[in-house]
Amino acid sequence: MSRKFLRPAMMAFASLAIAAGLAQADEGMWLFNALPKKQLKERYGFDATDEWTHHLMRSCVRFPGGSGSFVSPEGLVITNHHVGSEFIDQLSTAEHNYIKDGFSAKTRAEELKCPDLELNNLVSIEDVTARVTGSVKEGMDLAASQKARQATINTIEKEAQDKTKLKCQVVTLYQGAQYHLYSYKRYTDVRLVMAPEMQIAFFGGDPDNFEYPRYCLDFCVFRVYEDDKPVKPEHFLKWGKDLKEEDLVFIAGHPARTNRLNTVAHLEYMRDIAVPEILELLRRLEVALNSWSGRSPENGRRAKDDLFGIQNSRKARTGGLETLQSPEFMDAKMEFEKEFRSKIAANPGLKSTEAAFHEVAEACKAWEAVRHDYNNLERGAAFESKMFHFARSLVRYADEIGKPNADRLKDFSESNLPTIRDGLEAPVPVYPDLEIIKLRSSLTRWFTSVGADDPLLKKVLDGASPVERAAALVNGSRLHEADYRKELLEGGPEKIRASQDPLLKLARIVDEKARQARKTYETQVEERLRQAYSKIAAARLALGGEDVYPDATFSLRLSFGPVASFEENGQKVQPFTHFAGLYKRWELNDRKEPFDLPKRWIEARDKLNLETPFNFVSKLDHIGGNSGSPIVDREGRIVGLLFDSNIYGLALDVGYTDKQCRAVSVDARAIVESLKKVYGAQALVDEMTN
Template identity: 55%
Template sequence: MRFRARILAAAVAVTGFTMTSPPASADEGMWLFNNVPKKLLKEKYNFEPTDAWLDHLQKASVRFNSGGSGSFVSATGLVMTNHHVGADDLQKLSTKEKDYLKEGFQAKTAAEEIKCKALELNCLQSIKDVTAEVNAAVKEGLPPAEAFKARQGKIAELEKANADEAKGVRADVVTLYAGGAYHLYTYKKYTDIRLVFAPEKAIAFFGGDPDNFEYPRYDLDMCFFRVYEDGKPIKPEHYLKWSEAGSKDGELTFVSGHPGRTNRQNTVAELEYLRDTGYPYLMQRLNRLEVLLGAWVARSEANRQEGEDDLFGIQNSRKARIGGLGGLLDPQIMARKAAEEKRLRDFIAANADKVPADAAKAFDVIAAGQKKRVEYIKEMTLLEGGAAFNSHLFSLARTLVRYTDEKGKPAGERLPEFGEARLGSLKQQLFSDEPISNDLELLKLADGLTLLATTFGADHELVKQVLAGKSPRERAYDLVSGTKLKDVPVRKAMFEGGADAADPMIALAKLVDGPARAIRKKVETEIDEPRRQAYSALAKARFAMDGTGNYPDATFTLRLAFGQVKGYKEDGKDVPPFTTMAGLYERSKQQENKYPFELPKRWEDKKSALDLKTPFNFVSTADIIGGNSGSPVVNAKGEVVGLIFDGNIQSLVLDFVYDQTVARAVSVDSRAMIEAMRKVYDATWLADELQGKK
């Protein structure tokens, strides 16, 4: 369930803005915190959250810039998330002597807590509707390029006016309902994050790739960090308390997290693009990268330590896209989407006086854009998406090159990622002293250059310029060994004084920046902007048809989901909602305790001390998607009963449709976490902190 934004964005641009969801039913919905379905909850579950309850849960929730969710769970700034959300940080902090990703980590004192590299947490403080201000900036009749520029200018202006880097305030204007609404999200930003506790990967990801997206599960997928300011742990006003009893079958639970992206109200034309072009092309890249990294990681222990987190992300994305593609190839799902679209088309045709004038032609505009997307997909993916230059060093070079070009431009003319309000986060990433592996960089960059040459052809002028008369492997070696960008002081000097073209990686970034910007501009002005306007018209038509009380598609912003702890039937058999610690040992024995079902030695040694009836993982009907990883699961009292870490295989269609018959969210049970801390890891101090006993 990991949301791998970097991999997916680089792989292929497959989605964009989407319109509102149809009226929610059952436990459907990734709800905005300022538009929670209180009436629905009251009628179905006899529970109505108060504004204070919602405000507390909102401000106890955090977003990881690495692509996941988390929550404050103690009065001294302790943050809970998944092991796989923290895996990137565990790998960055590891050394040749200490492999924290594999072996785990525990800091029993504050002095032992390790500061993370380039990790940023965002805690949502306020939401303001700025739709009128953004729309007013785009005058009627503007050409797409001018409309795009005007809108981005207003968004940059709003973000700059409301951000305050000195006070750690971040401001993002979030596009909702495909442009039907724009909300200003103001966050408290934290950048001093320290690692506190993580179990071994073998128990956090027990079952590995074979059990990923499956159920029953037995994963202790948890990780804890602490937030500091001014050198001291913060004392958050809002943090979640631990439930004494845990959850039970049939209980109403809530999930507060940051679902990454859904496509539930894409037009049929867009879904057909995803089915026929977008996903298959993405799958080709994921399969290629999985074979490449899988073979490399298997060659040595050093390779495994450096590359296994990247490999896991690719495997996770590959399996998730297989499930999504399966949904798009399901005639029943596509028929359902066609019926939903027909309902909207019919409403527009019969209510011309209630909908925007351009709503009727919006479907054709979107369909035309998808034809262009097919034409542009490879060039966009390889050049602007960076797939041809699959290298962290190249990403650093491109950032420096583009910052040098963008910093002098007016706010509305800059690329959005270089807006004034975002420079603080950009610099934190750019100046991180995280280790960079030359061997891994060489492997990935050589493969990217090979992909470029085989896609465009060896005689393509840009390919010849990029390769400079050498093979992809030789050229990659020259670039990786010749660049000085591994040194943070060098990057800082270039950030202040301008990108130095004498550096070979900078020179490469400059060489390809023109073609990359050109294809980006085509996509933005020929596809994205007309499509945005079309979807905005459809969103307003849907508002007229169904009202404004529904949820928008996911945008990696804070949402509230709810559902019951509930099992399901699979192949005619009952799948109970809970697994137990006894089941963990049984599952390992069935697989002869061999990788990836091998238990860490301490789990074998401590078996007799455990209450094997303790619930380990559980499932619920909560509506989640990638990005929800690390989200707290709370009961009606707002107490922690679990930690989201996955969905079952049947949940992979939730990107497009919601169905609670067999789709389930999978969580670590709060009781298993405490049992393991106290009886396996001798982390009584941590359990006491979580349970308010210290």
């Protein structure tokens, strides 16, 4: 993307007090237990009743990395194709490429069980702020504070899990000013029902990504089972029919992470150091996978899901970096922070908050000191391999399982163990040749960043080059075999420790220094930021009251706004696209990739109502993680699925404006029309719409 596309977005941000943390226009990713009901009533005449809110909450599900919702009394769940693609890909083979060719089960017996898909359905929310914050006593240093808080969180989660038999997680809100316990119903028997071809789900490919108008049928359908029978959810979304410009809509989903409450010093660190480093890593992997994918169709199939995710992240983070590099944007942030700090200074009860801004700056300095080891060793940027992460999980499982729950790493607390075990035992396809390509790319990058004389690098490479070492590690390992991973788990810590698998040995070599980097990060960076931001957030809450919403945390949120057009280059961009526009764009681009159409779409052209709405845009506040979120109307009926942002929305991570930023969704009417007339899935339509 070029700066000429993003420049209008920067100007839009400069005109708003986007740093305030106070809701502007329809800004806000609101907690389900703290909705702005007064604002909704005054602005839209909408009464968000407890019944309406609870029904919507219980209808939603969380996917790994995305969102979805129940849409039938027989356990059907709908989400984006790109959210489900990892699991569709796991079911694919060289003979049956469901990503390329699509999939449609004609009967329930034909539905395909996903080997490694867990869905979480939120059941309840409880405020546990007092208990968590009360665990940190006056005079504790950063390390003691972090340890006490994490021990209390682990304990709260285990107590709740033992009592309810649900998956229980403590969610940090307002960067530590509040803590809520979220309890989820966990579903692990999830089966693929229907997925269109990726070519229509992601029509236009990378050139159209984050642009508008769009023509993407970005959806897929799963069914949830328990005891080998479809679940019968008490709450599911009924199908909507009509939607037009200016209609009020809502999005219920799991936005991943925003940084809107960050201080200027923190944003400068992101701009100058953190985001450029992530982009460099993504670009290197993208080049490696692109090159390998081009060698054969099978290579391309195996790498497609990884490559799609990397390209999407690269483009999104590029847009975010350009936002942070905008003088207009940063000037607006600085102006707000100056005004906010002056209000704090004038308030006797808030004066002590001023020191928190200094603490954030100090945390960023500490982050800079540890970031190489933390990113490369703890986050695994130096070991980009699914097999290595299996090894890391096994090694840490063996070390953590014998500790009291309160003392464990949070990843291995009792509430997280079922997910860890299921992930290790899942019979997912792992391709050693692809693993070698990724691992050698990341080892080479690590070599470049630390130099040939780094003691740990020398130990890891064991006298070989990164290319040679990556091949030896992967080819000598059995961790691509699910049965072997299961055998190690069932054998317990001693069997894991006794294994001489080269990737397990590598994980042991790296683990001591990785844990040291993690401890430094958690105490000197994360804990310092948590304490500082909790004070800043408390001041914002004191000054803004109910108009302040917390940054996104991949927990369930509600946003609202109208279906709306926008202006670009002096021209109105209509909010809806239609099937007719899809075929026109296909023809204008000579029917060539990435604007080619699947054969069945060409054959079905004359059957379709070409005036059917395809995609639409709205002012809904959103971010990554909202993908697959249901868009519902006032009656709580599903009218679409959010799948993207336009180019102006790439700045929503750090600020909000509704001038040109738009959420892009696939229209529910397009889903029904295509299921009936392209895929012949009338039974599926009947189940969802009746």
